[in-house]
Amino acid sequence: MSTAQQAGDLEVRSLVRVFGTGDGAVRAVDDVSFRAPSGLLTGFVGGNGAGKTSTMRMMMGVLAPTSGETLFDGRPITAADRRAFGYMPEERGLYPKQAVLDQLVYLGRLRGIPARAARAEILGHLERLGLADRAKDPVEKLSLGNQQRVQIIAALMGSPRALILDEPFSGLDPAAIDGMADLLREHTARGVPVVFSSHQLDLVERLCERLLILRHGRVVADGTPAELATRGTVRHRLVLSGDAGWVRGVPGVRTLDIDGSAALIELSDDAGGRLLRSALERGDVHEFSPVRPSLTEIYREVAA
Numbered sequence: 094m095s096t097a098q099q100a101g102d103l104e105v106r107s108l109v110r111v112f113g114t115g116d117g118a119v120r121a122v123d124d125v126s127f128r129a130p131s132g133l134l135t136g137f138v139g140g141n142g143a144g145k146t147s148t149m150r151m152m153m154g155v156l157a158p159t160s161g162e163t164l165f166d167g168r169p170i171t172a173a174d175r176r177a178f179g180y181m182p183e184e185r186g187l188y189p190k191q192a193v194l195d196q197l198v199y200l201g202r203l204r205g206i207p208a209r210a211a212r213a214e215i216l217g218h219l220e221r222l223g224l225a226d227r228a229k230d231p232v233e234k235l236s237l238g239n240q241q242r243v244q245i246i247a248a249l250m251g252s253p254r255a256l257i258l259d260e261p262f263s264g265l266d267p268a269a270i271d272g273m274a275d276l277l278r279e280h281t282a283r284g285v286p287v288v289f290s291s292h293q294l295d296l297v298e299r300l301c302e303r304l305l306i307l308r309h310g311r312v313v314a315d316g317t318p319a320e321l322a323t324r325g326t327v328r329h330r331l332v333l334s335g336d337a338g339w340v341r342g343v344p345g346v347r348t349l350d351i352d353g354s355a356a357l358i359e360l361s362d363d364a365g366g367r368l369l370r371s372a373l374e375r376g377d378v379h380e381f382s383p384v385r386p387s388l389t390e391i392y393r394e395v396a397a
């Protein structure tokens with residue numbers, strides 16, 4: 094059983110990966126640095142080809158970096174550290190003909206977990222993920238979502254010291270997403286750093302304590318969801334007693350939406366006071382409040 098003392102921060106420093114040479118060279122990961130602290134869920138988001146998979150593969154040592162390094166617990170990561178990690182690669186590697194339980198026990202033994210202990214842990218996980226009655230079925234008979242659950246169990250067994258998961262939520266239904274999120278939180282609760290990639294922004298915003306946005310191989314945002322929200326363009330909601338259409342003509346005010354007496358606006362630095370004075374001259378102001386941008390809006394601003 095691992096303890097919090099065995100867990101540590103994961104850190105990536107100036108990681109670069111170039112594919113190809115000459116004019117055709119692609120800088121897939123371009124000086125990426127970040128910390129995935131022990132005990133926190135760190136979400137990795139970015140469009141197709143942003144460099145998420147390449148970064149995770151370099152962290153796991155299955156892809157050699159062009160330059161840069163990965164640290165665990167404050168020192169350069171070792172092969173032994175990585176063997177004690179749970180990793181879910183982008184390419185799912187289950188053997189289709191083998192029974193679910195046998196396959197997981199085999200994968201557990203490769204990770205040094207004795208067969209009996211692996212079996213007990215796997216049966217518990219299968220039960221929790223609603224797959225207890227599929228233990229003897231060959232993997233190929235399972236739906237894709239259920240195969241995904243088997244992959245998740247493969248990554249989580251044996252109390253890993255860190256988890257690096259490439260798109261672990263893809264293909265899961267909402268109930269399975271919640272079950273999976275609970276499982277990940279059990280790992281962060283014992284001090285493990287968890288890094289996962291996802292295209293589902295709402296999910297990342299809901300689950301993660303930290304998130305990173307990658308674009309063209311670079312980190313364009315890194316922080317807690319609340320910190321990132323303060324970086325997005327702040328909007329204001331203005332609700333008046335009468336029609337808000339006149340707001341469109343006020344200098345320094347960019348109108349995003351007007352619906353009767355309510356307006357959603359962006360203000361230049363000095364426009365707020367001017368707008369409010371005009372509004373009060375015309376009647377009551379029921380509301381004038383900043384609107385926190387959603388992660389989707391921030392994402393559009395930084396990753397588009």
Ligand SMILES: Nc1ncnc2c1ncn2[C@@H]1O[C@H](COP(=O)(O)OP(=O)(O)OP(=O)(O)O)[C@@H](O)[C@H]1O
Pocket residue numbers: 112113119121139140141142143144145146147148
């Ligand atoms: N083995 C490879 N050889 C050549 N180019 C590669 C290789 N692996 C990745 N790339 C390129 O590196 C860039 C980053 O790819 P990567 O798979 O890391 O992005 P990603 O953010 O995981 O994308 P996705 O969300 O689509 O999975 C892309 O331009 C991709 O084509």
